[in-house]
Amino acid sequence: LELYGLKSxxxxxxxxxxxxxxxxxxxxxEKCADEGIDFSTIHSCIRCLLHIVHLAAMQLLEGIGAIKxxxx
Numbered sequence: 001l002e003l004y005g006l007k008s009x010x011x012x013x014x015x016x017x018x019x020x021x022x023x024x025x026x027x028x029x030e031k032c033a034d035e036g037i038d039f040s041t042i043h044s045c046i047r048c049l050l051h052i053v054h055l056a057a058m059q060l061l062e063g064i065g066a067i068k069x070x071x072x
Contacts, residue, residue, distance in 0.1 A: 007037065012044045016051040 001007045013028070015021035025041045032039035061067045 001031075007035065010037075010039060010044075012046050014046045014048055016048050017055075021045075 001010065010028075010032075013021075013025060015024075025045055029039055029041035058067070062069045
């Protein structure tokens with residue numbers, strides 16, 4: 001953050017629902033706390049709306065039988 005002059009500029013992080021993003025936020029929150037920067041990992045995470053809409057649309061299409069469910 002310091003390298004790019006963003007140390008006091010970060011307000012929120014936009015990400016999808018992948019668990020590795022939660023790990024990133026936790027590490028960033030700890031680093032910010034060490035540096036005295038006010039950053040809340042709970043209140044500063046904005047999930048990508050388009051990603052959420054896509055997931056909901058896929059569930060709807062699977063539910064009505066328009067597409068086959070993913071086999072995992």
